[in-house]
Amino acid sequence: MTSEDDVEVRPVQPYQAVKAYVCPGCNQEIGVGVGHVVVVPLHAPDLRRHWHRPCWDHRQRRRPGR
Numbered sequence: 001m002t003s004e005d006d007v008e009v010r011p012v013q014p015y016q017a018v019k020a021y022v023c024p025g026c027n028q029e030i031g032v033g034v035g036h037v038v039v040v041p042l043h044a045p046d047l048r049r050h051w052h053r054p055c056w057d058h059r060q061r062r063r064p065g066r
């Protein structure tokens with residue numbers, strides 16, 4: 001059973017980070033070679049986002065409403 005909030009969090013090791021991304025948590029760039037996490041919504045795998053690890057952890061703790 002899945003809900004819209006269900007996500008899979010996949011760690012990305014520094015050697016796997018071959019592209020730069022913008023972290024939605026802080027709007028700062030995640031540079032090439034920086035370990036981070038990919039967050040994949042189970043109901044919409046195409047909408048995966050790359051986050052800094054601390055930014056994702058912070059978001060999880062505060063659970064802001066929309």
Ligand SMILES: [Zn+2]
Pocket residue numbers: 023024025026027028051052055
């Ligand atoms: Zn960030």
